[in-house]
Amino acid sequence: MRVVVARSIDAALAALASATEASRILAGGTDLCVEFESGRTRPDLVVEVGRVAELRFVRETQAGLEIGAGSTCADLLRSAPVARGADLLALAAREVGAVQIQNRATLGGNLVTASPAADLVPALFALGARVRLASLAGRRELLVEEFVTGYRATARRPDELVESVVIPPRPAGEHRAFHKVGTRRAQSISKVVVALALGPRGAGARIAAGSVAERTLRLATLEAALARGLARERLAQAVAHAVALDTRPRDDVRSTARYRRAVLERVLVRVLGPWLEPEGNAA
Amino acid sequence: MERYIGRDLARPDGPAKVEGRAVYVADLDVPGAWVGGVVRSTVARGLLLGLDFDPGFDWRTVAVATAADVPGENVVALIADDQPLLVAREIEHWGEPLALVAAPDELQLARALAAVRPRIEARAACFDLERSPRVFKSIRVAQGDAGAVFRDVPPGARVVEGTYRTDSQEQLYVETQGFVAFPPASDGSVTVRGSLQCPHYVQKALARALGIAPEEARVVQLATGGGFGGKEDYPSVLACHAALLARVARRPVRLILGRHEDLAVTPKRHPARVRVRAAFAADGTGLALEADVLFDGGAYTTLSPVVLSRGVLHASGPYRWPAAEIRGSVVATNHVPYGAFRGFGAPQTCLAIERLMDRAARELGIHPFELRLRNALRPGDTTVTGQRLEHSVGSLEVLEAIARRTGFDRHAWGAPHAESGPRRRGLGFSFFFHGAGFTGSGEELLRGRVSLALLPDGRVEVLAGSTEIGQGTQALFTAIAAEALGADAADVVLATPDTARVPDSGPTVASRTCMVVGGVLAAAAAELRQRVGDGAASWRERARAFLAGGGDGAVTRAYAPPPGARWDEHSYRGDAYPVYGWAADVAEVFVDEDTGEVDVARLWTAVDVGRALQPRLVTGQIEGGALQAVGWAHREVVSARDGRCEQDRLATCIVPTTLDAPRFDVTLVEVPYPGGPFGAKGVGELPMDGGAPAVLSAIEDATGIHPAQVPATPERILDLLVARAEEAHA
Known part of the structure; x- marks a missing residue:
């Protein structure tokens, strides 16, 4: 195993140029070190980017809020621009592990690991985030739901580095919510995690859920129903329909498929209900 | 005027632990030591046909031990000798040790472990305690004719019944289990140092496995990061493995379990199914009780018969039952053997009887507090084993205290909620007791000993086998010794539990360290004080004068059972425990119905x-035990x-x-026990018993459902x- 400690983005990209499918990028190490310990991962190359200062920033741009991939959960929690423009991300960051993990774990790491139980990823889905990737071959940008492609799988090529994510400006009157059901109050991995954004009269709904399929996903069926002006009285039925159609929960060591389905439905109804108009008032 | 009793003493073990100087087994620097590891079964039941050693690996670089290398008997000596140290042929559980390997370092050890290929023929395994083909132990407690009451229920009386299940629980001590073993000395003696609760248990096991006399096996306790029962029986397995490796490798071997291995293979709380029914008169007076207790013992006997005994003896709850029949069995399955965990069988049966009392309260239309109060054992009453309760029966006092503190006796438990929304508040209640010390004649047979030795400078060394495992033995023993001697705390020195130096005080289990061993210590100290004599001079001055005058400063005392105590192991009649601790809990919960x-x-x-004796320590024991109970209850x-x-x-x-811990409110009630030091009795396990039923009772109050499983x-x-919602629709 070759290890390259990169101190700049350029150095990281140069090292990644020779990367293969078996190579790994090390940022905070909260995922990768666990994999090392279990013997699951035997990379040919590890590129360490935890000390690349250029990856650790939050800036407000024309395109929206740009957050460096090396920003830790603690950075997200302390950032005033994140609190203003990407509140869901701060709410999610608070739910990650405990303080020690929050001090190490990065936004980019959570994205690239792409665990179905990730806390930050549903928030990025609900915020409509775009992922900026760089390699020696150039730069490109993907919608976050195009970036996450499957169980711990992403669209990132081995030679690419996630540089930052961009959160579009918050539309006027958009409701947002984040809700995690875990195994306990802290140091907990989710049984169900929900992040969502909803514009006035159901416009521009982005309903994201984690731990209910092999990857974080959006409940497209529910979003479509909301866009049609769903009345509050029809919410429960629409939610049940969407959960049945859009999610693929499983039994695992943390919970059961039956529980995940039921709780996802109940959380969605609880969160969305107050935002919807009763029948007759709906569009 | 007491100087140390009832006043908090700084913990002698505290500074070194806080500053990181305490030496745990992983901290022990042993030059030349190799690291040990265990080849384990990957099936729950089967036959070990053989062990293949990869010829590509250089086996000269490591040491290997198999069942054939055990010099003594291939057994983990405990109650029954059914558990092998290493599998010879029959595999009874997943993770069972098949062979041992020691290597110069972790990397080489990992390579060697991977190069051992057990040939195993898998067999059908049993994991269902209700379908077990084998019973380790059965116990029956009977008083009066309970069957007659249920066959011919008196007019106006009501029968209430339920089946309650409890799952296993992990002790999760902070420090994983581990030992360092040294190769046999020229005289054949063997030394191990490690993390443990019971040095003399380990000593007996080593002697049997190595074929040496107990005195030839020396066991030394290192700083130990928690036990909760988890380091009662398993250290015997690990110490024998380490000693066997040290013998084969002819050098010291460190055998320290990683967290994953520790969680996977060490014993946990026995899962249980308890069926219980009771008959009550219309006014709530208990007439008869029947209980059928079934514990899953796992693959080997370990401590299961004693765990079952305590479970059965606590199945009655702290209540008067004119007639009772309690039957219990612990059965074999192919689970990893279950073992000791704080409470030791009582939490399982306490859950059942307390849930049944709630159900009875609902069916009888009597407040759950009132129902408990009406049936509570009082001074002068007899338990289901016919034990007459005479001393330190604080049952009514704890009920009064909890009512005063919480007003639960006026809470409309189980009434429909007026509040709307998914978040429901509930209060729940439990009333419980716990026998302190060993069951039946256990203490009498064991006769735990404590020695004192006057040092040349006048200080007193306490020699006891009781271990400090985080619960405060050192502070407690210092306070008891200083008080009984009439000396300063600084005049008391505590010997490290080392079987070469300390007498067998009995294991550090069963809520017995303070009450039983502390009592022997107090008696020994009183004797030494009498020999040295009181006077105006300081203790050390008097002690030095006593020694200078040729006085004998060595005292050894053994436990003497309370006068008149009797127990019949065959009929399970008599004084089941020297005394009981009594307690009542109220839990407040919020249930999210979504x-x-x-x-x-x-x-x-x-x-x-x-x-x-030490208010802060005992409060810590109570809060810690209650938190373990709350965790078990729902998480x-x-x-x-x-x-x-x-x-x-x-x-x-x-x-x-x-963040998950409740706010605790502990009320200490003191009804002194004349048989314990300064009136103290054992409480280490008691707080583990009541938390789960109180939490389930509160969930019932909040939601109307009757949870019957932990x-x-x-x-x-x-x-x-x-x-429930579907029933309401139907």
Whole structure:
């Protein structure tokens, strides 16, 4: 195993140029070190980017809020621009592990690991985030739901580095919510995690859920129903329909498929209900 | 005027632990030591046909031990000799040790372990305690003719019944288990140092496995990071493995379990199914009780017969039953053997009887507090074994204290809720007792000893086998010795539990360290004080003068049972325990009916401790035990798939964090016990018994469902809520 400690983005990209499918990028190490310990991962190359200062920033741009991939959960929690423009991300960051993990774990790491139980990823889905990737071959940008492609799988090529994510400006009157059901109050991995954004009269709904399929996903069926002006009285039925159609929960060591389905439905109804108009008032 | 009793003493073990100077087994620097590891079975039941050693590996670089290398008997000596140290042929559980390897370093060890290929023929395994083909032990307690009451229920009386299940629980001590063993000395003697609760248990096991005399096996306790029962029996396995490796490798061997391995293969709490029914007169007076207790013992006997005994003896709850019949069995399955965990069988049966009392209260239309009060054992009453309760019976005092503190006696428990929304508040109650010390004649047979030795400078060395495992033995023994001697705390020195130096005080288990061993210590100290004599001079001056005058400064005392105590092991009649601790809990919960999540917000507990020798320590014991109980009640899932533990890492082995802990409110009630030091009695396990039933009772108050299984996980609560909603629709 070759290890390259990169101190700049350029150095990281140069090292990644020779990367293969078996190579790994090390940022905070909260995922990768666990994999090392279990013997699951035997990379040919590890590129360490935890000390690349250029990856650790939050800036407000024309395109929206740009957050460096090396920003830790603690950075997200302390950032005033994140609190203003990407509140869901701060709410999610608070739910990650405990303080020690929050001090190490990065936004980019959570994205690239792409665990179905990730806390930050549903928030990025609900915020409509775009992922900026760089390699020696150039730069490109993907919608976050195009970036996450499957169980711990992403669209990132081995030679690419996630540089930052961009959160579009918050539309006027958009409701947002984040809700995690875990195994306990802290140091907990989710049984169900929900992040969502909803514009006035159901416009521009982005309903994201984690731990209910092999990857974080959006409940497209529910979003479509909301866009049609769903009345509050029809919410429960629409939610049940969407959960049945859009999610693929499983039994695992943390919970059961039956529980995940039921709780996802109940959380969605609880969160969305107050935002919807009763029948007759709906569009 | 007492100087140390009832006043908090700084913990002698505290500074070194806080500053990181305490030496745990992993800290022990042993030059030339190799590291040991265990080749384990990957099936829950089968035949070991052989062990293949990869010829590509250089086996000269490591040491290997198999069943054939055990110099003594291939058994883990405990109660029955059914558990082999290493499998010779029959595999009875997942993770069972098949062979041992020692290597110069971790990397070489990992390579060697991977190069051992056991040839195993898998057999059908049994994981269902209700389908077990084999019973380890059965016990029956009977008083009066309970059967007659149920056959011919008196007019106006009512029969209430229920079946309650409790799952396993992991102790989760902070420090994993481990030993360093040294190769046999020229005289054949063997030394091990490690993390443990009971040095003399380990000594006996080593002697049997190595074929040496007990005196030739020396066991030394190192700083130990928690036990909770988990280091009662398993250290015997690990110490024998380490000693065997050291013998084969001819050098010291460190055998320290990693967290995953520790979680996967060490014993946990016995899963249980308890069927219980009781007959009550219309006014709530208990007429008869029947209980059928079934414990899963796992693959080998370990401590199961004694765990069952305590479970059966606590199945009655702290109540008067004119007629009772309690039958219990612990059966074999192919689970990893279950073992000791704080409470030792009592939490399982306490859950059942307390849930039944709640159900009875509902069916009889009597307040659950009132029902308990009406049936509570009082001074002068007899228990279901015919034990007449004479001393230190604080039952009514704890009930009065908990009512005063919480007003639960006026809370409309189980009444329909006026509030709307998914978050429901509930209060729950439990009343419980716990026998302190060993069951029956255990203490009499053991006759635990404590020695004192006057040092040349006048200080007194306490020699006891009782271990400090975080619970405060050192502070407690210092306070007891100083008080009984009439000396300063600084005049007391505590010897390290080392079988070469300390007498067998009995194991550090069963809520017996303070009450039983502390009592022997107090008696020994009183004797030494009498020999040295009181006077105006300081203790050390008097002690030095005593020694200078040729006085004998060595005292050894053994436990003497209370006069008149009698116990018949055959009929299970008589004085089951020297004395009981009494307690009542009230839990406040908030249940989210959308998710089934339970927030245990507060836990009030009133506990009769006899006498609080060290108030801060005993309060810590109570809060810690109650928190373990709360975790078990609704959060701590322990399960096995094909006999393999599914929660073998800290990410999945969930226990409460600080944020999950309720606010505690502890009321210490003191009804002194004349048989204990300064009136104290054992309370180490008592707080583990009442938390789960109080939390389930509070969930019932909040939601109207009757949880009958521990842990009452969100998944189980949601299933019950959905079933109730479907019933309401039907």
